[in-house]
Structures are given as structure tokens and as C-alpha cells.
Amino acid sequence: MASKDYTARHLSVLEGLEAVRKRPGMYIGSTDSRGLMHCLWEIIDNSVDEALGGHGTRIEVQLHADGSVEVRDTARGLPTDIEPRTGLTGVEVIFTKLHAGGKFGGGAYASSGGLHGVGASVVNALSERLDVEVDRDGATWAMSFHRGEPGEFLDGKDGPSPTATFVPFVDGSRLRKVGRVSKATTGTRVRYWADPQIFTRDAAFQLEPLVRRARQTAFLVPGLELEIADDRTPPTDAEGAAPERIQTFRYDGGIGEFVDFLAPDAALTQTWRITGAGDFAETVPVLDEQTGHMISREVQRTCEVDIAMRWGTGYETVVQSYVNIIATPKGGTHQTGFDQALTKVLRDQVAQNARRLKAGTDRLEKDDIAAGLTAVVTVRLPEPQFEGQTKEILGTPAVRQVVQKVLSQGLTERFTSARREDKAQSGLVLEKVVSEMKARLSARQLKETQRRKSALESSTLPPKLADCRSSDTTQNELFIVEGDSALGTAKPARDSEYQAILPIRGKILNVQKASVADMLANAECAAILQVIGAGSGRTFDLEAARYGKIIILSDADVDGAHIRTLLLTLLHRYARPLIEGGRVYAAVPPLHRTVVKAQGRRAGEVVYTYSDAENTALQARLAKQGRTFDKPQRYKGLGEMDVDQLAETTMDRSRRTLRRVTITDTERANEVFELLMGNDVAPRKEFIVNAPGFDRERIDV
Template sequence: MTAETLYGADDLTHLEGLEAVRKRPGMYIGSTDSRGINHLFTEIVDNSTDEGVAGHATKVVVTLHADGSVQVDDDGRGIPTGVHAKSGLSGVELVLTRLHAGGKFGGSGYKTSGGLHGVGASAVNALSLRFDITVKRDGKVHEMSFAHGVPAEFDGPGPKAKFTPSPGLKVVRKMKRGEKTGCSIRYWHDARYFENGAVLDHELVRQKLRNTAFLVPGVSYILRDATEGAIAEEKFEFPNGLMDMVEFLAPDGEKAVSGTLMITGEGTYLENAADENGVMRSKVERRAEVEVALRWGTGYERTVECFTNTIRNVHGGTHRKGFERAMVKSIQDAISRTRGLLKPKEDMPVLDDVLEGMTAVVHVRIPEPQFTSQTKDELSTAGITKVLQGIVDKHVKAWAEDRKTKSEAKIVLQKVVDAARVRLTQKQQKDAARRKTALEGAAMPPKLVDCRTTGISRSELFLVEGDSALGSARMARVSEYQALLPLRGKILNVQKASLADTLRNAEIAAIVQVLGAGSGRTFELSQMRYGRVILMADADVDGSHIRTLLITLFARYMRPVIEDGRLFAAMPPLHKVTTRGRNPETKFTFTQREMEATIAAFEKQGKQVVTPVPRFKGLGEMDADELWDTTMNPASRSVRRITLDDAAAAEEALELLMGEKVEPRRNWLVASSARVDQAAIDI
């Protein structure tokens, strides 16, 4: 029998309820080491925090018991105890035993929330030997217990007590006069689902409570550590919120260059979202609340902490991107308006210079945020970038121009300019020390705008046509994983040139140096410094010629890049079609026909189009946001992968179009002229 006949319906597995969590715990809590155990605690305490953010809780108490269990108590509203009409379960059992169930899916329970997927508390329940909950609500005290997510009744304390299945929420007594509502959860995680030696990190628990107290000034957090027998109690309460947090995060002994600048504001953005039936709706308006606190110190360290709805985003995300863009733009504008700071021909400071010595906290509150994973390490909601950028830019400019803070701002601007000078001096010294004569061993070209990441999994190198496009691309890129190398003019046609002439060409030499993998027979793909190479040229005839020359270079001297599918061509738009009115819409088009069809579609909808329609003659005409949205954002851009399916045919085409012999090329052009759509020619 073949493998195909052996594989049947009985080989399929259907995981019901919380089985999927127990089968693949890392998928729901991020990992199965100590970080996963800490994430269980985070999920429970975040639910209590959401009650505080909504204005219904003032105190959260976390107790670490000697038997390894964790207890979280709050004085919020308590989980609803009524029977859910559709499932027939109480609200408590529904939330704790069903994935994707809760009050945070766009209803009236929470305006903003850190929990959105509805798997947090139920995942903790699924991975616990025992899970007890007490809810004080509606004048009654309700209790329920679970064993590995299954409703159960234990005959004694602790997870080792004997239990029997016992579904249903029980009322144990009436609430006393003056007794507050709230919720109490205690759980014992099951070590079998985690790696050997994985434990709850008490310092991370302390850090989580402290950070949350900074972010929710109206709520006090109490940590009771009973693991050593005697109870050690700490209270975290910070009435000044983020300003207190910045003072706490600032390096010890560092003298402040500025006071703490507090930035608050609200803004709206549009995004596609599903309605209550799961049907996607376009252009749903969202409101964002932004809080930013920052200060500069005399040191060199930089600390930028990012949070969304009180959840720490370790890897930042779109809100950090908006903050960094705004800081660079506003500081550069302030420097250009201040006489005597920059000398003639000195370069403007960049992001690293602006952030030197800075301690900052960025916190946004938004409905239904999008994250890259269940652990919420990185915010991916696209619209928040522009909101945060606008709010921060406005406040920093006002701070730099206000008479009360202008002298303080000038000290900061001087610090930033000095940091840029030191950085450039150090770079020149390193370049001089590392410069070699061998092409493939030479130091990186000074014009390379490199990325921060050292791995190749996400890194991208954009070969950018011209210095003008470099300016917009530099502002638009994600500096963590996107690098830029500007090219001046058209490189040498390597199909006709000799190897010696090729290696002497400055632009080609720069490309080879930056990729770091050699060329020709010495090319080693495993040594390549970037995961992808993207050719970013203008959407005109010259841009097409430049792309062709670059593709020829890779095909002749770095062919493994194409064979491995790592060479791409960006597809920048030609036109920007915008409608008039209170809610203008913008669409980018790539051809004349597409533009005309888009205009016709708008007019058919009764919308008036702004005329004349702007046409991008080059990448440099786009601002940073336009270039990011259309050409550089991995989530929205269009790129063409350069492939080499038939090596012989590709070699023949390159020789015909780019080779030394003119006659075959002229004959081909004449014979193929009828295939050209004259109306589509870019003139």
C-alpha cells in the first residue's frame, strides 16, 4: 500500500475546547520556558488592569503563595455571572473554558483593553492543575473551580486534593453590607507543560506591577510575596504617571539636560475592520489617546519603552515608529531655525543622535489594537503611526519655540548636534582604519544607511535611485531592518564591460562591498548580509533602464541571489488620485489606464476628484509617508521577484538586449515594435 492510501480520515485530529492550548501551549503563551509561566500571570493581572482603566477598580492585589500558586484580587465589577443565552453557560464559565470569549470584542464592556483575542484567562485555566475563582457581584459571592480547564469540585485545599466534575457556578453567600464587588483568581500552573527548571520570575512580576502602576495612575498595585513564609508586601502607586516612570527609568546618577516633557493628545485614524457579523468594513474611524513623556540626560544610553492599553510592547511597533519620525522631524526643523548650531555643509542629525541620552515612554490607548502575536510584543496597527507623529511633532515644536522653554530646548538641540558630530568623526576614523584595497574586503561605503538588526531573516537592502529619493526613503524606512544604498546615475553595463572595468566602477564596488558575499566565482550566498535586495528606481524609462542594468549585474556576477529568490524590484506608483470633501479618499495607480479607471469609478460614486492628478516623476517627489505606504511597507507594498526559471533563455535574452552586438538588438526592436501600445508609452 502507498502512503496516500494509508492516509485517511481517521488520521485527522480535531482538538476541541482547550485541548489545543494544552497540545501547543507555546502558540498561546509565547514559549514554554520561564517566560511562558510569567505570561500566565500577565494574562490574569491584565484583566484586572482593564477594570482599572475603565474606571471600575482602584486596587489590584497580587499574592505569591508558598505552594507556587498565584492569586490576583481586584475591586472591579467582577466577571458577569448571568447565563449566556447562546451557550447556556454562566459568564464566568464561558470566559474561562471557551477560547475567544469575553467582553473585549467591541461591545460596551471596555472602551480600550489589552486583551483582544479572548484566549488569555482560558489559556491559563487550561494549563493549570487547579484554577479557583471568586466573583463578588449582584449582591452575591460566587465560586467555581477547574482542573485543567474542566469545571470541578475539590474536597480540600491545593491542587493535590481529590476532585470530581461539577459544572456550574455556585453562590456561597450573600455579600455583606459595604463589601466591594470584585474578582479573585488563584491558579496552580501545571509544570508538565513547561520546560524543566521553568519558574515564575518574581522580579519580572514586580516589574510588571510597577510599570502598570505608572500607566494607570488611579490604581494602586500591591505585591504580597509569601514564598519565604513571612509575607513581604510592596505597594506601587504613582500619581504622576508617565512622568514618574521617566524619572524611574533614567540612568542612576545621570544629570538631566531638560525637564520631563509631557505630551498628551487624541487623534483619529481609519482602518479596515470587521462588524459584529465578521464582514469586513472599510474606513472605520478609530480614536486614539496618546501619552508620551520624555527627557534628555547627559549620558549616552537611550531608553524608549512602548505600551498599548497598558501592555508592554517589547519590540515597539507602529507607535514607536511614529514617535521616532516625529522626534527626528521636529528636532531637525528646530535646529534649522536656530542660528549658529550647524556649520555650513554639516549634515543634519539623524535618529541615533536625537535619541542619545533620551529616556522616553510612549503609551497609546486604542480600540481593537493589532499585534504581531498573542504575546503582544509588537503593535502593528498601521494608522497609529500618523496620529502619534502629528501629536508629538506639534508638541515638540511648541516646546522648542515657547519663550519659557526655549533656552532649555536650545541646550537639547546643541546636545543633539554635538552627538551627530561625534558620530560622524568616529565613523570616519573607523572607515580610515578598516579601509582595504581588496574590493570584497573593503569597509562599508559611507553613503550606506544601514539597519540595526544583525540577522538576515527580516533585513532588506534597498538599492535606491538618486540622493533625492534617499531623503524620503530614509525618513520612511524602519531602521531596525531596512537598509538603504543610494546609487548615482546608471551603473556600468556589465554584459558589455570587462571584469576589470566592472570592478573599477564605484557604484558596483559599493554594491559588492555592502552585500559582503563577494562576486563571480567567489560569491558565497551564506555570507550575504541581507535577507532581501530590493531595486527601488523611478517608475519611468530611466528607472526601467536602471533596474535592467542592476538585474544584469546580479545575473552575471551574483546569480545565486536570483536563484535563491532574494532579488526583488519595487513597484512605485505613477499617480495619486484624491477625492475632495470631508472624508477624502486616496488611491495610488501604476498606469495611465488604471488612473483613468479609478477616476471614472470615483465619479460614478458621485465623488469629485482633485485635478490635475499629481504624477510622480520620481521617488524623491513622494513624502516619507507616501513612500512607506506604497513602496516600502511589507504589509501594503507590491514588489516583483526576479526569477531565473530558464537559465539558458535568460542568458540569451541578456546577451540580445544588453550585449555588445548591436545588429541583433536593432532587428529585434524593429520586429517587435508592433507589440508596443503607443498609448501606454511613458512620455
């Protein structure tokens, strides 16, 4: 246990760190798992800063079974010599003094992620125990801390433990020499146990965010290798499988490769890389070595900008921004400059090509430009200003103008280039953003004109819609049926109070391959979205949908399955909240009707089967029982069913069977739709040929 002695020595070391322990939320945001992870980021970022400066190419993070975590790097190693103003070693200064380190004034780091000089000392203050080892100058040096106070732990044979007896330093600190290494061997190892007095009982290191952060850092620092090892008892997934214990990340392609990884859709353009730099003046307080006071001086800064971006065929937007490899999820001045430059350049280019693009006088909005955009925006500058220690928002004002200038120049050169490849890709981008603008305007008009408050408003809907009478959207159902023949049977078979029927003509447009403009120009697709009445794409409003269930009613054959797939593609691409909300269904009509004869004057029993295999099994079972039956009636389509048969099997709420369409993995769903319905034929052919049970003889050609 810790010593109960309390001397002036303790006061001088702890006076600054006591504020951290009393108000930890000011420094790490919270005292739950999120704050615990933030402490870990601080230690990792110190090692990453070394790699950014060209020192060290490998970082290892190990989650120990006893709840501690260790970060190892192969960088220069923390300074072990005496810092003249405090008389303490560099190791002790870094881990016990707030706002102390090599990241002020640009002396040791041109740019860094740990920028306030409080990261290591805050982690130390909030740790029950922290051990640091440094390989430097041919030796291994070590120092330990207990809740920010330097001293020594009297560990037993079981190894280091935060509950071991702690002996604080009183007369002076000692950096212990615990081993010898070669002169070329350098690096730092930090292992700490979070303080249970500070953090909540359920706070724990989370593997998934750690892996995600390691992967992100590997993308942002090309050539840096990060290894994550988890020695804790691993949780298992639903299938009983445990995650990999060791995961390693290294990417040499930088943020260009990062964009390809983040993109949720197929590429419309190549990944564009735009780089540049800009200088600006900033007034900052600087320590005067003669007087020891802070003096305000104007210094010149350089901000380096590196942007990778590409447009895809979808409409989802992924934009991530970073400052000195630190993620800024809430943006800041660098992202503001990116948005402003992107909007201005695209508006200017559309205006210059308005006649060719048939853009009219409508004005592009940010969402039109961002549709399908995946971008990574990174800036590097010394001593950036963040809003808070958690570094979620960049506040340096001059960065906005630097980013805006670099991106404006880069994009303008790309859009005005005479190279054939650049002209082709910039043309695709302009066509996409204009198409998104037209889709937004059309969706807005559709939304404004097609919402209904009563059944009387249905007069503005397509004339072929057989609407229901009820205005209760939670009970209403829309059946999308194939062809007028099916409409002729389904219309009298429905419950007209709650069930509406919309017929379509055969196979609709494959919207996975088509543009937004082509989709809106297609009568069938436009009618479906118009009848649903909730807009389309990013403007889709689930609360405005006119029906509680959207039911696809197609024939029980291959063509019917194809039509159902085309309809699901439309809904997935332009009305996805319907599927995510569990409001899309596929009806299950029978394929055969068999009348089993009864003895005497009793009526025969009617049995419906839903596949050829099921029908064959039924006949075999009846024959074995010695029962006779008429030749099964096979329905070639819904139009061959009598009204009462369709009502009984498919539309009667009390007797029908519906299959709900759901999405459990959005990313995987996107991949499958692109595979089965997209433009790239080769992967689809490979998927079909390698499918289990594939028989070339059954292909209808």
C-alpha cells in the same frame, strides 16, 4: 484524582481548549518560566483593564508557598448572570471559551490590555487547578476548573490542593454561592496552580520581573495601587539578607514620573509631556446578531497618545512603548511614528538654526537625536492588532500616522514657543544633538585614520607617544603617565617591545561637566582616545583597541589620585567597554624607599612602602628588631625615581602590582561619577563632610 468519565459535555467544553494544551507555545510563547509569567500577566492585565475603566483602585498578587498564585482586585467583579447564546454563566464563558469576553466591539472596555479574549481561558487550560471567586450583588460566587473543565474539588482539611479529588459537571454547570457580602463590595479573586504536564520542571514564578511589571503598571495607571506578596521561602543575597515579603507600588505622577525613574543620567531638560488623539477608520469583522455570521464593516477608532520625554547629560537612550499599558518591547507602528516624528522635527529645527549652531550641511541621524533621551510612549485604542498573543509588537497601521502627527505638533510648538523657559530648553536640546552629530563624525574619522595594522602606521599618532614595537594587541600595554618628567623615567624603564608611554600635562578636563565638543577640543582627551584607537562613546569598538591593558601611572599622592580620577571619568564616559572588559588598570608606585643596613660587606636590603602608615609601621618594626636604616627616601613624584627603581616596582611584569578597575553595578557607578565629578556641588559637599574619618583641618585651602 480526576474522573475518568468522558461524555459529550466534556467535549463541548474542551474542544477549543484542547488546542491550547497541544500547542501552548502559540499562546504563551514558551513553557518555561517565561511562559509561566506570561500566564500571570494575562490575569493581572484583566484586573488592570478594570482599573483603566475607572473600576477598582487596588490589585493584590500573592505567590503562595504551594506554588500557586492568586490575583485579587476590587473592581466590578466578573459577570455571574447567564450569557444567552451559550447558556453558561459569564464566569464560565470567560474561563472556558476562546475569543470570548468583554473586550470585543468596545462594549465593556474602550481600551484594554487583554485584547484577544483568550487570556483567562488559556491560563485555565494550562492550569492543573483554577479557582475563581466573585463578589457581586451582595454574594460571593465561586467556580473551580481542572485543566479547563468546570467542576468541584473535594478538598480536605489541609485546604485547596490541585491533587484533591475532582468531580466534573455532567448535566450542567453550577456557580456556587459560598458567602454573603455587602452590596457595595465587589471584586474578583483568581487562584491557580500551573499544570506540571505543560510547564517544564524548573519553571517558576520570578519575583523580580513581577515587581518590575507591577512598578511599571503603577506608573502607567496613576492612582492604582499594586501589592506583591511572596509567601515562598525567600532566597537570600550574598550577605544573607532576604528581599521584602510585601512590596507596594503607587504613583500619581503617571508617565512623567516614570521617565524620571527610568532616566540613567542627570537632566538636561525638564520632562516634556505631549498628548493628543487622532481618529482613523478600520475594517473589522463584526458579529451580526441576526444571522450569527461575521460581517466586515468599517468602524471609526480613536487613538489616544500620551508621551513623556526628556534629554539628559549622558548619551544612553531609554525608550519604552506601551499599548493600553501592555509593554511592547519590540516596538511597532506607534514607536515607528515616534521615531519618524522626532527625527523630522529635530532635522528641521537644526536646519533652521544651522548658522547659530554651526551645524554645517551634515545631516542628523537617529542616534544623534536619541543620545541622552529617555521617553515613554503610550497609546490607547480599542482592539489593537498585535503580532501574536504575546503582544510584543503593535501592528495597527494607522497608529503610526496618529503618533507622528501628535508628536510633530507638540515638539514643533515646544521648539517655536516664545516662552523663555521653552526657548532655553529647546536650545539645549539642539546644541546637544548637534554636538552628538559632530562627535559621531569626529569619532568616525578618528576610527578610520587611527587604526594601525603595523608599527609603521604609528606615525599618524601624537608625536609625544612613545609607542611599542609589537602589533600583538593582547600583550601590548599603554601607560598614561603624568608629565614629561615621569616620561623621562618611564620611557627607559619600560619594555619597549610591549609597553607604550603617553605623557599628559597635569590634570585633564573633567568630562563629566563638559560637552562632547569641549572634550574633543581638549588636546589631552583627544590624544588619549586617538592613541587607544577604538572611537568614543556609542561608536566605541572594543575589538579595535590597540592595547590589551590601559594602565594609569600617576604619583602616589592626592594630586596623583585626582589625575587618576579624571582619567577614569574620561574612560567611563567615552570608553566604558574598556572598563567593562577589565582592560583598565591603575599602577601602584611606592611612596617611600628605605635601605636597611646589613652587617659586614653585604649590601643593604631595600624596602618599599606605599603609604605613610605603612612606612611608620616599618620603622617601628625595624627599631624593635634593633636594625639600623637610612632615612627613608620619600618620592614626591615618579620623576624622582631612578629608572631601575621604577622598572622594579611599577613596570616589570613579574614584580609590579596593578589594580584592575571594574564595574559591578553600572547604575551605581553612574551615580557616583555624577556625585563626585558632576555639576551639582551641594551633594558632593555633603558626601565629603559626612565621609568617615573626615577632618576639616586636613583640607588644603
